[in-house]
Amino acid sequence: MYFASDNSGPVHPQVLDALARANDGYQMAYGADxxxxxxxxxxxxxxxxPGAAVYLVATGTAANSLALATLSEPWQTIFCSPRSHIHEDECNAPEFYSGAKLTLVPGDEKMTPQALRQSIAGEETRGxxxxxxGPVSITQVTERGTIYSLDELRALCTVAKxxxxxxxxxxARFTNAMVALGCTxxxxxxxxxxxxxxxxxxxxxxxxxxxxxxxDESKAWEFELRRKRGAHLFSKHRYLSAQMDAYLTDDLWLTSARQANANCARLAEGLRAAGAHFLHEPQANMIFASFPRGVHKALHQAGAVYHLWGATLxxxxxxxMLACRLVCDWSISNEQIDVFLALL
Amino acid sequence: MYFASDNSGPVHPQVLDALARANDGYQMAYGADxxxxxxxxxxxxxxxxPGAAVYLVATGTAANSLALATLSEPWQTIFCSPRSHIHEDECNAPEFYSGAKLTLVPGDEKMTPQALRQSIAGEETRGxxxxxxGPVSITQVTERGTIYSLDELRALCTVAKxxxxxxxxxxARFTNAMVALGCTxxxxxxxxxxxxxxxxxxxxxxxxxxxxxxxDESKAWEFELRRKRGAHLFSKHRYLSAQMDAYLTDDLWLTSARQANANCARLAEGLRAAGAHFLHEPQANMIFASFPRGVHKALHQAGAVYHLWGATLxxxxxxxMLACRLVCDWSISNEQIDVFLALL
Amino acid sequence: MYFASDNSGPVHPQVLDALARANDGYQMAYGADxxxxxxxxxxxxxxxxPGAAVYLVATGTAANSLALATLSEPWQTIFCSPRSHIHEDECNAPEFYSGAKLTLVPGDEKMTPQALRQSIAGEETRGxxxxxxGPVSITQVTERGTIYSLDELRALCTVAKxxxxxxxxxxARFTNAMVALGCTxxxxxxxxxxxxxxxxxxxxxxxxxxxxxxxDESKAWEFELRRKRGAHLFSKHRYLSAQMDAYLTDDLWLTSARQANANCARLAEGLRAAGAHFLHEPQANMIFASFPRGVHKALHQAGAVYHLWGATLxxxxxxxMLACRLVCDWSISNEQIDVFLALL
Amino acid sequence: MYFASDNSGPVHPQVLDALARANDGYQMAYGADxxxxxxxxxxxxxxxxPGAAVYLVATGTAANSLALATLSEPWQTIFCSPRSHIHEDECNAPEFYSGAKLTLVPGDEKMTPQALRQSIAGEETRGxxxxxxGPVSITQVTERGTIYSLDELRALCTVAKxxxxxxxxxxARFTNAMVALGCTxxxxxxxxxxxxxxxxxxxxxxxxxxxxxxxDESKAWEFELRRKRGAHLFSKHRYLSAQMDAYLTDDLWLTSARQANANCARLAEGLRAAGAHFLHEPQANMIFASFPRGVHKALHQAGAVYHLWGATLxxxxxxxMLACRLVCDWSISNEQIDVFLALL
Incomplete structure (x- = not known):
């Protein structure tokens, strides 16, 4: 019963297999594999x-920080949600890499086009x-487990444009959103x-x-230099490549995300049936729900692992009523979920 | 016949096994595994x-840059060899992380205590x-395949102190040096x-x-913050831990380094017998040697992979006579070496 | 009728005299005058x-940025008002110098201790x-012309402590606040x-x-190095010293600030009599007031210079009703003010 | 007898007069004067x-650092002399502003085209x-008082191009070089x-x-943002403008530089006659010469102020024989020089 995060579960076996297959003989280092x-x-x-520039790094914070640094200048400000990972969970890494600051677009888990437009306009008059x-950064799936519709995404991009x-x-949870939306x-x-x-x-x-x-491929070389300067270029890069290759083979990325979302839906359904209150409508693989402390205590005693949210046991x-965050990845079994629900 | 680098060979099977073993169930993320x-x-x-602060990162450039940033201030200069990896091969990462600049201590592959003292003294009088x-950074094994004796290390540290x-x-090649020196x-x-x-x-x-x-443990928290801010804290940290754990189990680190050094010695011996000239005395797992272009051509034609050094085929x-760099890791077989030598 | 800013008026004649007096013979450079x-x-x-460390720089942005950099670390956040100069008017200079980010404490022109405490507490749980x-930065006089009472200042500092x-x-307007409060x-x-x-x-x-x-003098040397590294150490430093010396001689700092505040009070009184609306209660030398567009037009036609505030003529x-900002320095004459008021 | 530096003498009276004239009425701030x-x-x-972008800052380190930052990228290296001010005397400011590192082109006071070409070529092969x-930075007058001929300048620029x-x-001593060369x-x-x-x-x-x-005007806006972000944009900018305006009026810049160079020539001639040894041929307003300690002692006792160079009294x-640096600005009188020379 481990719902603490989608970074605490095991690696998919097909990925481990791919690493083993990649471990054969010699390969050029530094991305030339x-x-x-x-x-x-x-x-x-x-x-x-067909013209996209594609690079691999090992952490989400590196991906975000290097991407934003490449899109911005150090005298700019990046527009994002106050709930965004780049603001709350990256210990100034985006600022370190880009030199830019962050402007928090008022709102809760999602940015609205109206609020975004107002924030951008607000930086207008000071020469x-x-x-x-600077850039607009959108988090999809949001940090609260909700998903921008394609219309919402387009509306935000229109404001930026x-x-x-x-x-x-x-x-970070791209595929969870994509399979939920059923889009490409x-x-x-x-x-x-x-x-x-x-x-x-x-x-x-x-x-x-x-x-x-x-x-737009024109930023490719700058990104490569920023990645190396940030110490994020792997010498034994083939083992990054092999993981991503396995991910995109036989629909592993899709089936894993669908499984995670399905696990979350099963858990949410049970919580709803048990009378839990939802802080946000769960749309991907994360649930923010509240239920009585007594239930939390029973769950903890039974070995359930998850984070309370702005509350203590x-x-x-x-x-x-205490809020909590429950995250499902592909590896959570129906049994785990059902045992958890039985304790509610 | 792959002598291009010790980052182009495969991962040791015991390490892959450890990753597979680590891939069981759930673990707290971000180093709490x-x-x-x-x-x-x-x-x-x-x-x-017993009081040491110990952290894992995924790249050597990250290790160097974060360590140096933690030891220095942005208005300082770091003393190092003009041949050091931090100067030549990290695309300004040490400067990016530390803000400090590098002072190149004159000399070739090794710093001498005399040259170091003179460089440090030279920064004396400008208030x-x-x-x-700032810090002194020493590379052991040097980037030219030579090794500081313990006396030489102590002498450099004495100057710094x-x-x-x-x-x-x-x-980066710590264990290759250690087993060559036979020290702890x-x-x-x-x-x-x-x-x-x-x-x-x-x-x-x-x-x-x-x-x-x-x-000195007092820098531990600062390092943790610098690592996160640099985007080098892994969420699924257990897979870093598992690799290092396997490395230190059953003397894998020692046997691998000994094998790499022995491979290099076998290759060097053959080169010497064939009349090659050595730019530096090979003491660990790297050789810098020169021999006729015709031999290089024959080797390349036979499929040997290695870097010419300041020269073109x-x-x-x-x-x-063209110089080249030949690097051996643990995985190079005697057969590969002997086929290579036979072509000389 | 020039009310655009307190940086658009002339230098006080006593300051020019001091520069002329300082211009005699030779002096050691770089602050050793x-x-x-x-x-x-x-x-x-x-x-x-008696133990304070005292330094001079030439711009307010340099003073703020260097002071904050010296008080903070690059993985911290600085708490300030969304109206603060360091956030709105320094083009990322505080972030550039410190590496830290800014956390905007919700509220308008002043921070309240409650809001500050909540903001600080909000950064608590993410390890x-x-x-x-990081540091708390308070602006006194605020950017809206209001003044923290000593009680308010103490309460904010208590939260920080x-x-x-x-x-x-x-x-930036220290003395305007001080003479208004009548404190030391x-x-x-x-x-x-x-x-x-x-x-x-x-x-x-x-x-x-x-x-x-x-x-606390312990930060002195770090500040000196930061100032030089920021290119803010003047070679002909005596001319900074001479200005500050004149400022603190014969109560020039006090009389200038009192005159500026008095000019502002006279202007505010006239505006109030004419029915203007005040966005903030003017307590120092700045007025944020609104009155009809027609009046603004008449004033502009008559040559009055000042900034409309979120509005266009x-x-x-x-x-x-259009808002505007009116700033008085010591040099504004009663005649200018009265001509302005007559046009209302 | 003050030969310590050309930043320790007084400001030219015409400049003070210009400041007084500028001190009239109101002016837009921040460079809009x-x-x-x-x-x-x-x-x-x-x-x-006619299309040049022109900006004013208050310190030479700011001018150099901001100019270089605008010309470079943080993953580049700047080529300069090991004697350059940007390397030796700016406490990492160029690195702070640009993010780039410095490559020291071997040589003494001047860079040669050959050495520059070799340094640039040396950064070639590492991808x-x-x-x-990155940029090449040339110091004219050099930090050793010598001057690049126009041919030498052109040759260096050709290598860069x-x-x-x-x-x-x-x-920093542009005009001293220009009047010595007799060029535009x-x-x-x-x-x-x-x-x-x-x-x-x-x-x-x-x-x-x-x-x-x-x-090339295309870098203008970037420079303006960098200047502000570096806290080097003056609010009361008119007083910078007024100085530069006076400088360029009635040939003040030329006559001052000619006077400084002539003062230096008079001093050098006397030193030569007295048997002093010159470390570099004085071509502008700086002399690096050595003469016996006893003479230095006598000069110091008589109140002469200057810096010994790598030596102590x-x-x-x-x-x-002890080396020293002697610098003349426009304000040094023939009497001062002659009293100094009489003591040799």
Whole structure:
């Protein structure tokens, strides 16, 4: 009963197998391995973007920070949600890499086009004194488990384009969103107006690989230099390539994401039936729900692992509603979920 | 016949096995995995440093840059060899992370205590105008395949201590040096005066793991924040831990390094017998040697892979001596070496 | 009728005289001039802080950025008002110098202790993932012309001290606030809990000098290195010293600030009589007021110079109320004010 | 007898007069003052560069650092002399502003085209691993008081252009060099191949103003943002403008530089007659000479102020030759020089 995060489960067996297969003989280092050519081709194909620049790094924070640094200048500000990972969970890495600051677009889990437009307009009148407008960064799946519809994505990108600003998509849970929307990678990115995407794999069964994809190839060399300067270029790069290759083979990325979402739906259904309150409507593989402290205590005692959300287990009042975050990856079994639900 | 680099060979099978074993069930992310506790204990034990701060990152450039940033201030200069990896091969990453600049201590593959003292003294008289003296960074094995004796290490550290400067050891090939010297990890580090070490694993059979060890624990929290801010904290950290754990189990680190050095010795012996000229005396697992262009051509034609050094294969004069770099890791077979030598 | 800013008026004649007096013979450069000794002594005396570290720079942005960089670490966040100069008007300079980010404490022109405490507490639970808590920066006079009472200052500093955070005071209009409060420099700074202050002179009659004062001398050398590394150490430093010396001689700083505040009060009184609406209660030398477009048009036609505030003169509706900012320095004459008021 | 530096003498009276004249009424802040328009026009005219971008800052380190940052990228290296001010005397400011590192072109006071070409070529073969080639920075007058001929300048720029690299001229003593060469500003800059120049005023009679001139206007807006972000944009900018305007009026810049050079020549002639040894041939306003310790002692006792160069006055051997640096600005009188010489 481990719902703490989608980075605490095991790596998918097909990925381990791919690592073993990759472990044969000699390969050029630093991204010149032959598997990387396949990966590049596959990603370009899946995104219907034959000219895209495709790179691999090992952490989501690296993907986001390097992508944003490449899209921005150090005298700019990046527009994002106050709930975004780049603001709350990356210990100033985006600022370190880009030199830019972040402007928090008011709102909760999602940015609205109205709020975005108002934030961008608000940076308008100060000439050289204020920071200049920089990229817009959108998180899909949001950090609260909700999903922007394609219409919502397009509307946000339209606002950015009205001000001639590039758009970055933090897709740490890209595939979870995509299969939920039933759309193509292209529809969720460049067709909507996205310029660069952090295409996550780690939270969906890989050991530690994220792709960064630029639909405009002109930033490619700058990205390569930024990656090396950030110490994120792997010498034994073939083992990043092999993971991503396995991910995109036999629909592993899709089946894993579908399984994670299905696991989450099963859990959510049970919670709903048990009377839990949902802080946000779960649309991908994360649930933010509240139920009585007494139930939390019973779950913890039974060995369930997950994070309370702005609350602590300690307390007298067993009726008090406490919020928590529950995350499912592909590896959670129906049994685990059902045991958990039985304890509610 | 692949002598291009010790980062182009396969991962040791015991490491892959360890990854498979680690791939069981759930683990806390971001370094809170249980295997990391073992790794920390093992490294503290091997280094006879019970209070050492121990961290894992995935690239050697990250290890060096984060260690140096933690030991320095942005208005300082770091003393190193003009041949050091931090100067020549990290695309400004040490400067990016630390803000400091590098002072190149004149000399070739090794720093001498005299040259180091003169360089440090040379930064003396400019008060606030010049950069302030910062850490000394020593590369062991050097980038030219030679090894500092313990006396030489101690002498360099003594110079640093005379000026109250911390010492960093870039140990990308730490174990190759250690087994060649027949000394303990402690002797090659804190007993000699080293304050922090990049303890490499990637070039010696791991997939991508380097430990950073601080013998003074007081810098531990700063390092953790710098690692996260640099996007080098892995969520699925257990797979870094598992690699390092396998490395330190059943003497894998030692046997791999001994094998790499022995492979190199066999190759060097054959080269010497064939009349090759050595630019540096090979003491670990790297050879810098020159022999006629015609021989290089024959080797390339036969499929040998290695880097020419400041030279190009193209040219009329088949008698001209061309330098090359030949690197052996643990995986090179005697057969490969002997076929190579037979072509000389 | 020039109310655009307190940086658009002339330098006080006594300051020009002091520059002429300083222009005699030779002086050591880079802050080793003899006048700087007097300045340091005077500031230490006025602030009742015999051990204070005192430095001069030429711009307010340099004073703020260098002070904050010295008080913070690059993995921290600085707490400030969304209206603060460091956030809105310094083009990422504080971030550039410190590496830290800014956390905007919700509220309008002033921070409240409650909002500050909530913001600080909000950065609590993310360990290494979120930025760490850094300095609190308070602007006195605020960017909206209001003044923190000593009680308010103490309450904010108490919150900071509860979390062991240093406090910076952006005192670009320090003296305007001080004479309005009728307090001493010490009361408005270290006695209230302030650790470092940007003690402004430029907006109060100097050509371009701000002092940075640290009440804890231990940061002195770091500041000196940061100042030089930021290119803010003047070679002909005596001309900064001479300005600050004149400022603190014969109460020039006090009389100039009193005159500016009095000019502002006269203007505010007239505006109030004419029915203007005040966005903020003017307490120092700045007014944020609104009155009909038609009046603005008449004033502009008559040559009055000032900034409309989130509004444009163009428009049909002459009855529409438009906001503006009116700033008085010491040099504004009663005649200018009265001509302006007559046009209302 | 003050020969310590050309930043320790007084400001030229015409500059003080200009400040007094500028101190009249109100002016837009931040470079929008009317005098700046005149300055821009004058500099464009003098440099025969009608499209040049012209900016003022207050320190030479700011001029150099901001110019180099605008010409480079943070993954590049800047080629310069090991004697250059940007390397030895700016406490990492160029690295702080640009993110780039410095490559020291071997040689003494001047760079030779051969050494420059070799240094640039040496950064060739490392792809993404080493820093990329960035700007060449030339110091004219050199830090050793010598001057590049126009042929030498052109040859250096030709090397840079062969590699498509921009050229920066650190002209802290620009006019001293120009009047010595008897050339025009254009000949010493863009006609030779220079892309941006730090056009110094402070060492030649101003209080603290340097112009930065880009001959390609396309970098203008980036420079403005970098200047503000570096906290080097002055609010009361008119007082920078007024200094530079006075400098360029009635040939003040030329007459001051000629006087400084003539003072230096008179001093050098006397030293030569007295048997002093010259470390470098004095060609502008600086002398590096050695003479016996006993003479230094006598001079110091008589109140002469100057810096010994790599030597200390203390010592028994009064016959020992000690080097020193002697700098003349426009303000040094013949009497001072002759009294000094009489003591030799």
């Amino acid at each position: 032959t598997v990387m050519n396949d990966v590049r081709d596959k990603i370009r194909g899946l995104f219907e973007a 050289v004194h204020g920071p200049q407008r 009205d001000y001639n600003l590039p758009v970055h998509l933090d897709g 990678p292209a529809e969720m990115t460049w067709k909507a107006g996205v310029d660069a995407v952090s295409f996550g794999g780690t939270k969906n069964g890989l050991m530690g690989v994220e792709a960064v994809v630029f639909f 300690e307390g007298e009042d067993d009726e008090e | 249980t295997v990391m506790n073992d790794v920390r204990d093992k490294i503290r034990g091997l280094f006879e440093a 606030v105008h010049g950069p302030q003296r 005379d000026y109250n400067l911390p010492v960093h050891l870039d140990g 990890p402690a002797e090659m580090t804190w007993k000699a005066g080293v304050d922090a070490v990049s303890f490499g694993g990637t070039k010696n059979g791991l997939m991508g793991v380097e430990a950073v060890v601080f013998f 193209e040219g009329e004069d088949d008698e001209e | 003899t006048v700087m000794n007097d300045v340091r002594d005077k500031i230490r005396g006025l602030f009742e802080a 290494v993932h979120g930025p760490q808590r 509860d979390y062991n955070l240093p406090v910076h005071l952006d005192g 420099p010490a009361e408005m700074t270290w006695k209230a809990g302030v650790d470092a202050v940007s003690f402004g002179g430029t907006k109060n009659g100097l050509m371009g000098v701000e002092a940075v004062v640290f009440f 163009e428009g049909e509706d002459d009855e529409e | 009317t005098v700046m328009n005149d300055v821009r026009d004058k500099i464009r005219g003098l440099f025969e560069a 993404v691993h080493g820093p990329q080639r 062969d590699y498509n690299l921009p050229v920066h001229l650190d002209g 500003p254009a000949e010493m800059t863009w006609k030779a191949g220079v892309d941006a120049v730090s056009f110094g005023g402070t060492k030649n009679g101003l209080m603290g103003v340097e112009a930065v001139v880009f001959f 203390e010592g028994e051997d009064d016959e020992e």
